[in-house]
Amino acid sequence: MCGIVGYIGKKEAFPILIKGLKRLEYRGYDSAGIALLNGDMTVFKKAGKVSELEKIVDHDHVLANIGIGHTRWATHGEPNDRNAHPHLSQSGNLAIIHNGIIENYSAIKEELTKRGYVFHSDTDTEVLVNLIEEVQKKENTTLDNAVRIALNEVVGAYAIVVLNKNNPDQLIAARKGSPLVIGIGDDEFYIASDASPIVEYTQNVVYLEEQEYAVINRDGHYNIYTLGNVEKSHEIKKLEFSLETIEKGGFEHFMLKEIYEQPKAIEDSLRGRMNAQKGWIKLGGLNEYINRIDNAKRFIITACGTSWHSGLIGEYLIEDLARVPVEVEYASEFRYRNPIINESDVVIAISQSGETADTLAAISLAKERQALIYGICNVIGSSIARTSHAGSYTHAGPEIGVASTKAFSTQISLITLIALQIAMVKGTIPTSRLRTILYELENIPRKIEETLLLDAQIKEIAAIYKNATNFLYLGRGYNFPVALEGALKLKEISYIHAEGYPAAEMKHGPIALIDENMPVVFLATNKSAYEKIVSNVQEVKARKGKIIAVVTKGDTQIRALADHIIEVPETEEILSPLITIVPLQLLAYHIAIMRGCNVDQPRNLAKSVTVE
Ligand code: G6P
Helix, strand or coil: CCEEEEEECCCCHHHHHHHHHHHHHHHCCCEEEEEEEECEEEEEEEECCHHHHHHHCCHHHCCCCEEEEEEECCCCCCCCCCCCCCEECCCCCEEEEEEEEECCHHHHHHHHHHCCCCCCCCCHHHHHHHHHHHHHHHHCCCHHHHHHHHHHHCCEEEEEEEEECCCCCEEEEEEEECCCEEEECCCCEEEECCCCCCCCCCCEEEECCCCEEEEEECCCCEEEEECCCCEECCCCEECCCCCHHHCCCCCCCHHHHHHHCHHHHHHHHHCCCEECCCCEECCHHHHHCHHHHHCCCEEEEEECHHHHHHHHHHHHHHHHHHCCCEEEEEHHHHCCCCCCCCCCEEEEEEECCCCCHHHHHHHHHHHHCCCEEEEEECCCCCHHHHHCCEEEECCCCCCCCCCCCHHHHHHHHHHHHHHHHHHHHHCCCCHHHHHHHHHHHHHHHHHHHHHHCCHHHHHHHHHHHCCCCEEEEEECCCHHHHHHHHHHHHHHHHCCEEEEEEHHHHHHCHHHHCCCCCEEEEEECCCCCHHHHHHHHHHHHHCCCEEEEEEECCCCCCCCCCCEEEEECCCCHHHHHHHHHHHHHHHHHHHHHHCCCCCCCCCCCCCCCCCC
């Protein structure tokens, strides 16, 4: 987590850095800071959001055409002014910004303290900048050499940029485990955690690879080396998105914009990959390894957060359609529990950002044990996309709201295609059924548009329950993971405690919580097990719980029992999560707004969790 940005060139660095930090705030917003070189090293930093930093900046001292900036998600040390980045070295000559964690920082700190270094923050980052300074002094070497030597001594993850008071014509950047992109302009360079601060100025970028560092010079030259000191040359890539796609486009919040973008995002994720009429599916990544996939004894889906919920739906889809066993694992558990994996397994890693540290680590473990890795990512060129053997992008476009919405629905669309294609290869699905599902998949964007028309009604329900302290979400079958995701959305952005549960499992615990103050959201669009879910609704009603039910248009039985009905268009049961999640996203959004919460940047969360 944390967002970093740097600039060197002819323009004024300050506005570029501030704007860049605002674009990166989704990565953390505990504090923000910048360092500029204008003869002297000028540093401004402040706890809180970038807007707090702007308030304390002395505009008489921001004229500079080189600088670095940071927006923090706290790991080591409280989110206060002192721990905000950039951090200076003891002499004040070096300033550093850092995204990641230096795991062996305390041993290094002890050693440096013995040598007379005094620390002014609780961060691992200040230890790193002083280590670089110490190496430079001891070895009497250039800064880039010192950075390389120091980075070879540290254990952990980092994306860093170093600014040197004694060399206002150079920035040094490095990465391991945290992303870093270099934007190449006209004799100018932009450095950032992702391309969002860069796209306004240039489409040309270079992605720094693992354990590489770059020496970036004002004269328009840059060199990239490995930490083993081997020079590398990287292809310049073209950014595939525009500035408009990362702006709010008339919506009040990114989250709402992204909820409304779902029909288009799903269309984009399906485009060119299927044809209902002709009954084909074409997923390049899958075709490349189709024999291995066909022969796989088992699929393991690994992910975190919302992506893990997509994984659960993936399990239902793949087992249902392709009849191959699937396990779904939290990446953070999988990586540490010594799982049994071998070359006959296919591991599907799902990640919006493609940078989640635990998911990346789970992939390396599975790779070491010879499994085939299939990545489903949204961010193009992200670490997971690059580490996987094969994969497919979701093509949802940049997702800025911290609570994931369109990434979730595009992940599910894609997994549906994957499950169908495997089913075709295995011969577990008749062509007529395949066509029916594909036709319905094509209809989904239109049906989501229809569901979005319920926004005003959902807002009214939100107003009734905005002060609830607990919520229960219940669903069966394909709607069980949707219940989990609906509950997650609500707790993430409104801070109301919410639990998702399989509707029948309610009897084994949550039923004890039900009284007249408990809103219970039922996902009751199922055709199979419909009567069962009606019974569950009755059980809640008997205990005076308040029932909000998402049902299929025309439903009568649940209508008679529920306090509120949200009627959604009918679809194939296996595709129902794509529809039933939409009212839950809107409900969470409206409740959070009514409670005065910051929906795009909920407290303590970050979009991309690049620490374990
Ligand atoms: C964070 C985000 C979630 C996301 C999860 C996994 O917790 O706030 O929205 O689902 O990370 O992220 P990934 O990028 O791997 O999908």
